[in-house]
Amino acid sequence: MSDDVFEGFLKQQFAEGMALASQSDLFELLPQDLDRYVASFHCKGLVRGRDGEVVEASEFHVGIWFPSDYCRHADPLKVLTWLYPLNVWHPNVRPPLICIGHIMPAMGLADLIYQVYEIITYQNFATHDPLRGEVAEWAWNRMDRFPVDRRPLKRRALNLPVKNEVQPQ
Amino acid sequence: MNTNPRAPLAESDLKTVLIAGAGNIGSGLPTMIGRIPNIGKVLFVDPQVYEEKNLRGQDISRSDVGKPKALVQARRLRRVNPAIDARAFCERIEDLPLGVMQVDSILSCVDSWGVRQYINQGAWHLGVPWIDAAVDASGLLVRVNVYLPGADSICAECGWDEEDYRIAALEQPRPCEVGGGGPAATNAPVSLGLIAAGLIATECQKLLSGDHEHLLAGRQVMLDLRDHTHFVTAFRRTHCRFNHEIWVVEPREASPAAVTLGQALGWAGNGSGSVEGCELRVEGQPFARTQFCPACGNHETIGLCLAHRIPPARRRCPACGGATVVRGFDMREAVGSAGLDREELRRPLSALGVQTGDVVSVSIHGVAGGKHFVLGESTSKRAGDRRQAARPPLSQSVRS
Numbered sequence: 001m002s003d004d005v006f007e008g009f010l011k012q013q014f015a016e017g018m019a020l021a022s023q024s025d026l027f028e029l030l031p032q033d034l035d036r037y038v039a040s041f042h043c044k045g046l047v048r049g050r051d052g053e054v055v056e057a058s059e060f061h062v063g064i065w066f067p068s069d070y071c072r073h074a075d076p077l078k079v080l081t082w083l084y085p086l087n088v089w090h091p092n093v094r095p096p097l098i099c100i101g102h103i104m105p106a107m108g109l110a111d112l113i114y115q116v117y118e119i120i121t122y123q124n125f126a127t128h129d130p131l132r133g134e135v136a137e138w139a140w141n142r143m144d145r146f147p148v149d150r151r152p153l154k155r156r157a158l159n160l161p162v163k164n165e166v167q168p169q
Numbered sequence: 170m171n172t173n174p175r176a177p178l179a180e181s182d183l184k185t186v187l188i189a190g191a192g193n194i195g196s197g198l199p200t201m202i203g204r205i206p207n208i209g210k211v212l213f214v215d216p217q218v219y220e221e222k223n224l225r226g227q228d229i230s231r232s233d234v235g236k237p238k239a240l241v242q243a244r245r246l247r248r249v250n251p252a253i254d255a256r257a258f259c260e261r262i263e264d265l266p267l268g269v270m271q272v273d274s275i276l277s278c279v280d281s282w283g284v285r286q287y288i289n290q291g292a293w294h295l296g297v298p299w300i301d302a303a304v305d306a307s308g309l310l311v312r313v314n315v316y317l318p319g320a321d322s323i324c325a326e327c328g329w330d331e332e333d334y335r336i337a338a339l340e341q342p343r344p345c346e347v348g349g350g351g352p353a354a355t356n357a358p359v360s361l362g363l364i365a366a367g368l369i370a371t372e373c374q375k376l377l378s379g380d381h382e383h384l385l386a387g388r389q390v391m392l393d394l395r396d397h398t399h400f401v402t403a404f405r406r407t408h409c410r411f412n413h414e415i416w417v418v419e420p421r422e423a424s425p426a427a428v429t430l431g432q433a434l435g436w437a438g439n440g441s442g443s444v445e446g447c448e449l450r451v452e453g454q455p456f457a458r459t460q461f462c463p464a465c466g467n468h469e470t471i472g473l474c475l476a477h478r479i480p481p482a483r484r485r486c487p488a489c490g491g492a493t494v495v496r497g498f499d500m501r502e503a504v505g506s507a508g509l510d511r512e513e514l515r516r517p518l519s520a521l522g523v524q525t526g527d528v529v530s531v532s533i534h535g536v537a538g539g540k541h542f543v544l545g546e547s548t549s550k551r552a553g554d555r556r557q558a559a560r561p562p563l564s565q566s567v568r569s
Binding site: 095 | 286500
């Protein structure tokens with residue numbers, strides 16, 4: 001029961017996912033196995049408190065699983081699981097479901113992480129056909145508030161030109 | 170061997186075929202399949218019910234509206250040939266135990282790329298030849314392909330490129346549209362469907378009579394009825410994403426209730442009885458140990474079971490009574506001896522949700538290859554085996 005194509009895919013995803021994590025201050029990748037990860041995001045997103053107020057939060061966990069037929073058939077209900085927090089406030093998230101749209105077979109781990117990040121930070125959200133209609137309506141009336149986090153997921157190198165200024169004699 | 174063409178065929182010569190889909194193409198098949206001499210048993214699989222809108226594009230009558238498609242076609246086949254044992258499965262083929270597909274040939278009349286992909290995978294693993302047809306109403310195109318599983322043979326996915334996988338993925342419902350998705354309706358006229366059915370029946374007759382010389386194996390015939398031309402295309406196997414594994418599936422007479430998880434794991438070993446390092450999977454059926462309640466966020470430990478076979482009565486949250494789900498992240502495709510306690514090893518497979526006809530695969534962790542077993546009586550067993558056929562059919566199926 002070996003599948004060289006899939007095993008090669010998993011090793012590549014592990015390498016690319018860990019490389020991305022090492023270049024980001026906004027998420028960590030916790031591998032449980034080569035086919036299963038918890039992506040822990042530290043960016044800004046929204047949750048609804050017990051008092052009903054929608055506030056910012058900065059810790060979000062998503063489970064990612066690559067079933068053995070993932071390179072041929074991607075079932076979004078299996079691949080992505082919203083783990084934490086359960087009071088997340090987003091049109092595309094109703095725990096344990098998170099909708100990033102259609103997932104193409106063999107879509108890479110880094111691509112999935114980018115798309116989840118865009119969902120959490122409201123860089124991307126559904127205004128029609130959402131998982132949670134009431135949140136979509138709420139968001140529709142507050143478009144100026146989004147995205148809630150504009151930072152790039154991947155740390156950017158700061159290349160400032162440095163010149164030696166010679167003091168005039 | 171029967172040498173007299175007028176004499177009835179011996180039961181052992183009779184073949185079993187499975188017809189997946191009873192729509193535009195599949196509704197035209199019973200009248201043709203029922204007249205192929207060496208077919209003794211036909212299994213119809215379709216989860217849908219005929220609707221008013223199907224009257225235009227499917228070979229049905231008004232009285233069929235409102236009735237399960239598989240059941241209608243099974244009854245129709247019996248009218249054509251009462252000697253054929255016709256059975257109906259009013260379910261998705263993906264939800265049936267894989268052993269149901271252990272037949273002499275599968276005739277695919279589905280309009281979904283995803284289902285076609287599933288049939289290809291199952292047929293290949295079981296070593297079952299399958300014939301696939303499709304129509305394109307806008308171009309007046311009809312095509313048929315024949316696939317014979319073999320080490321170097323062409324499978325349905327060998328010809329797929331990125332675009333084909335994309336189309337298949339778009340059929341898959343997004344979480345935002347659960348209950349939606351699915352393939353777009355073909356809206357094909359019944360004439361196209363009947364031509365496709367005729368092509369399937371012709372290749373099926375060749376296949377079952379052993380005329381492999383003229384069989385369309387690994388190739389495709391496409392009829393362009395607008396311009397009155399036809400094309401024969403041979404496919405090459407280059408970088409297919411499917412592993413093309415053909416399994417040796419050993420039948421085990423014991424029912425899932427009579428085999429414990431520990432015993433089944435032991436089948437992977439060398440006969441010493443040790444289950445150390447062994448793992449077990451049920452094709453297409455992931456395992457789970459916990460359920461989640463979306464309403465209140467409660468996690469419930471439910472014990473090891475197949476995630477899609479949890480009885481409805483147990484899919485209720487003990488805390489709030491809401492409907493529970495198994496999260497994708499909590500599913501496991503295999504269960505290994507290392508993660509099992511003694512009590513779990515003593516549980517019968519039926520208690521996990523394993524059904525008659527399921528294909529159970531066991532292997533030793535880290536060792537390539539494995540063993541495959543089909544449990545109990547498989548409904549699709551050879552048509553001539555009356556001893557098997559006399560047993561009750563699968564509990565979830567409807568027999569015509």
